[in-house]
Structures are given as structure tokens and as C-alpha cells.
Amino acid sequence: MRTQVAIIGAGPSGLLLGQLLQRAGIDNVIVERHSAEHVLGRIRAGVLEQVTVDVLDAAGVGQRMHAEGLVHEGFDLLFQGQRHRIDLKHLTGGKTVLVYGQTEVTRDLMAARRASGLRTIYEAADVAIHDFDGPQPCVTYTQDGQSHRLQADYIAGCDGFHGVCRASVPRSAITEYEKVYPFGWLGLLSDTPPVHHELIYVNSPRGFALCSMRSRTRSRYYLQVPLSHTVEQWSDQAFWDELRRRLDPAAADTLVTGPALEKSIAPLRSFVSEPMRFGRLLLAGDAAHIVPPTGAKGLNLAASDVRFLADALIEHYHERSDAGLNAYSQRCLQRIWRAERFSWWFTHLMHRFPQQDAIAEKLQEAELDYLVHSEAGARTLAENYVGLPLDFGAPRGQAAPPAPAAALLAR
Numbered sequence: 001m002r003t004q005v006a007i008i009g010a011g012p013s014g015l016l017l018g019q020l021l022q023r024a025g026i027d028n029v030i031v032e033r034h035s036a037e038h039v040l041g042r043i044r045a046g047v048l049e050q051v052t053v054d055v056l057d058a059a060g061v062g063q064r065m066h067a068e069g070l071v072h073e074g075f076d077l078l079f080q081g082q083r084h085r086i087d088l089k090h091l092t093g094g095k096t097v098l099v100y101g102q103t104e105v106t107r108d109l110m111a112a113r114r115a116s117g118l119r120t121i122y123e124a125a126d127v128a129i130h131d132f133d134g135p136q137p138c139v140t141y142t143q144d145g146q147s148h149r150l151q152a153d154y155i156a157g158c159d160g161f162h163g164v165c166r167a168s169v170p171r172s173a174i175t176e177y178e179k180v181y182p183f184g185w186l187g188l189l190s191d192t193p194p195v196h197h198e199l200i201y202v203n204s205p206r207g208f209a210l211c212s213m214r215s216r217t218r219s220r221y222y223l224q225v226p227l228s229h230t231v232e233q234w235s236d237q238a239f240w241d242e243l244r245r246r247l248d249p250a251a252a253d254t255l256v257t258g259p260a261l262e263k264s265i266a267p268l269r270s271f272v273s274e275p276m277r278f279g280r281l282l283l284a285g286d287a288a289h290i291v292p293p294t295g296a297k298g299l300n301l302a303a304s305d306v307r308f309l310a311d312a313l314i315e316h317y318h319e320r321s322d323a324g325l326n327a328y329s330q331r332c333l334q335r336i337w338r339a340e341r342f343s344w345w346f347t348h349l350m351h352r353f354p355q356q357d358a359i360a361e362k363l364q365e366a367e368l369d370y371l372v373h374s375e376a377g378a379r380t381l382a383e384n385y386v387g388l389p390l391d392f393g394a395p396r397g398q399a400a401p402p403a404p405a406a407a408l409l410a411r
């Protein structure tokens with residue numbers, strides 16, 4: 001079998017890349033280790049930046065997102081028992097975020113892919129990539145006991161943190177930066193109305209909590225828990241009781257509880273691998289970087305990588321120019337490190353660390369107090385939360401922002 005771009009992984013990165021390429025007439029095949037149902041069963045991100053909304057629109061999958069997504073103009077910070085609103089819209093000159101779950105984004109992308117008739121190989125075992133340092137890379141896998149070979153011009157490594165693509169690069173060619181945090185997030189999804197119409201990020205003496213949502217009738221809550229904890233030791237009742245203890249009295253009183261539809265513990269990690277291109281292998285999304293979820297940046301970073309990668313491949317095939325491919329890694333990494341810094345900072349601000357001493361606690365409180373009482377402080381938080389523009393920091397007059405995918409696609 002032959003294609004132009006072999007995509008490893010049918011998470012949001014792989015599916016979105018496939019869709020953008022298809023709309024530009026570039027053939028691609030996705031090879032995914034799990035079933036579509038398994039991919040849809042993972043409950044993850046919930047907050048989309050405008051840059052992500054734009055790229056999903058360019059991929060032609062924005063219809064349901066705009067109809068069902070909830071526009072959020074702000075969120076609350078709760079500390080020392082008091083809630084303070086961060087007015088994103090006012091602080092950023094009109095910018096907002098969209099609350100629309102990763103599961104729904106993935107579902108929309110899968111439906112669009114099915115409609116376009118592109119090939120997706122689910123439940124592929126023993127996936128391996130070969131010869132990406134030469135002109136004819138290929139992918140091998142087995143399915144139903146049969147071996148298969150997929151020849152391609154390029155391989156896109158969209159296979160997440162535990163995938164095979166980054167792991168196939170010789171260690172001497174890659175530099176990895178990593179920090180693992182000493183706690184995890186226990187998440188619970190329930191068909192109950194959200195406790196508040198906006199998100200609440202909580203710094204409490206008992207640890208971090210987050211009140212989020214998927215719709216007006218479906219809530220997503222998180223609790224900071226020690227890494228040694230397991231989901232089994234948290235009954236639904238224990239979760240709700242602990243969440244109530246971390247909330248302010250008004251929220252605790254109005255919290256509506258119900259049975260968990262899903263409960264899981266996610267570890268928190270900051271991770272970047274450099275570079276993101278190795279000959280004809282290009283990494284995108286969680287395959288190349290991880291952020292702790294505190295700033296809601298993971299899926300958004302994946303979407304901006306994919307935007308840059310789709311533009312670069314379209315330029316290669318339509319204009320016979322490799323300028324975008326040559327600049328791909330650097331263009332992504334600048335944005336990635338900014339989001340890594342923000343997510344690391346917000347994580348430190350909001351969580352209780354083991355052995356956190358009294359002065360560290362006081363300094364954390366003072367920083368939160370400064371943020372909510374200084375417009376400059378609040379604006380720094382807000383401008384990072386809504387997401388920096390794609391061309392942020394480009395030298396003025398140089399490095400024109402890359403043409404929007406939509407414009408390239410229209411050519």
C-alpha cells in the first residue's frame with residue numbers, strides 16, 4: 001500500500017492533520033493501535049482556544065462545535081475561601097475560550113474522515129516505522145495476524161506520549177526535558193449540572209480542585225491526589241465529600257452530585273523533546289510534548305503543531321517549497337515552550353506540594369492576591385489562558401505569520 005503521508009495515531013492530532021491534508025488534496029492513511037471506541041472512551045481536554053477553534057473550522061468540522069460549545073468569557077480563582085473572577089474578555093480585548101470536550105472534537109473528526117472515504121487502520125498491532133532518514137520511509141504493522149507495509153513520502157508521528165515514533169529516533173539525535181510532579185489529578189465525569197456557569201480553579205489547604213464542565217447538564221471535576229492513590233480507593237461519595245471541603249460555602253451548598261460516568265487518575269508532567277523533525281518523520285502533539293493540564297494547553301498545542309505541519313506539507317506538495325518543513329520544528333517549539341512555562345507556573349501557583357513549607361504557602365497566597373488585585377497581573381494570566389496568537393513574538397516586519405490553513409486550502 002502507498003500514500004503521501006502516513007499518520008501514526010488517531011487521536012485529535014492525527015485526525016485533524018488527516019482532515020486538513022485531505023481538504024488540500026493530499027492522500028493520507030492513519031494507522032491506530034486501538035479501536036475507534038477506545039479512542040473515544042478517553043475523557044480528556046475541555047477548553048479550546050480561538051486558535052484551535054479556527055483550525056477546526058479550517059478542517060471543516062466546526063459546525064457542531066459552534067452549535068453546542070459554550071463560550072466562556074472568564075473563570076474564577078478560589079483561594080483563602082474567596083472567589084475572584086478573571087474576566088478574560090475584558091482583560092484580553094475581547095478574547096474568549098470555548099468549552100467543548102476533546103471526545104466531541106474527536107467524534108466530529110472521525111465522522112468527517114469516514115465521509116471523505118480516507119483509510120484508517122484501527123487495531124493495528126506491532127506498528128513500526130522505518131527508513132525515515134532516507135527518501136522512502138515506510139510503516140509496518142500487523143492486523144488479524146497478517147503483516148502489512150505502508151510506503152509513504154512522509155510519516156507524521158501523532159501517536160501520543162507513549163507512542164512508537166519518538167521512541168524510534170536514535171537517542172543521540174534527540175534532547176528531552178522532563179519534570180514529573182509529585183501528585184496526580186483524580187477526574188470525575190457526571191450527568192449533573194455544573195456547580196457554576198464558569199470554571200473554578202481552587203487553591204485550598206487540602207489541595208487543588210477544578211470545577212469544569214462538558215455541557216449545561218454534564219460536569220467534569222478534578223481533585224489533586226497523591227500519586228500513590230488509586231481510583232478504587234475513591235468511592236463517588238468520597239470524591240464529592242472531598243470536593244465540597246475544598247470549595248467555598250456557596251459552591252459547596254449548590255453542588256449537585258450524582259453517579260460517576262467515568263473516574264480516572266492522570267499523572268502531571270512537563271515534557272518537551274527537541275527537535276520535532278527527523279528527516280521524513282515529523283512529530284506533533286503529545287508525541288513531542290506534555291504539559292500539566294492546569295492551563296488547559298495540551299490539546300491546544302497539538303492543534304497549533306498540526307496547523308503548522310499541514311501548512312508545511314501543503315506548501316511542499318502545492319508549491320514545491322520545503323521552507324515550511326525546514327522551519328516546522330523551530331516554529332512549533334517557540335510556542336510550545338511558552339505554553340510549558342505557563343502551565344508549569346499555573347501548576348505551581350494552584351497546588352499544594354508535599355513538604356511545602358509555611359513561607360512557600362504565604363508566598364503562593366501573596367502571588368494569588370497580587371494577581372486578582374492588579375490588572376497587569378490578571379492580564380498576564382488571561383492572555384496566556386486564552387492562548388497567544390500564532391505569530392506571537394515574530395520579529396516585526398519579518399517572519400510574516402504563516403498563511404492561515406484556510407487560505408492555503410482555498411488556493
Ligand code: RFL
Nearest residue numbers: 009011012013033044045046159160285286296298299300
Ligand atoms: P493522544 O490523544 O494521546 O493520541 C495519540 C493516539 O496514538 C495512538 N497510539 C498509537 N497508534 C499506533 N501505533 C502506536 N504504537 C501507538 N501508540 C499510541 C493512541 O492510541 C492514541 O489514539 O495524542 P494527541 O492526538 O497528540 O492529542 C493530545 C491531547 O490528547 C492532549 O494533549 C490533551 O488531552 C491534554 N489535556 C488537555 N488539553 C487541553 O488543551 N485542554 C484541556 O482542558 C486538557 N485537559 C488533558 C486535560 C489531558 C488530561 N490527561 C488525561 C492527561 C485533562 C486531562 C485529565
Ligand code: PHB
Nearest residue numbers: 045046212293294295296
Ligand atoms: C477539563 O474540562 O477537562 C479541563 C478544563 C480546564 C483545565 C483542565 C481540564 O485546565
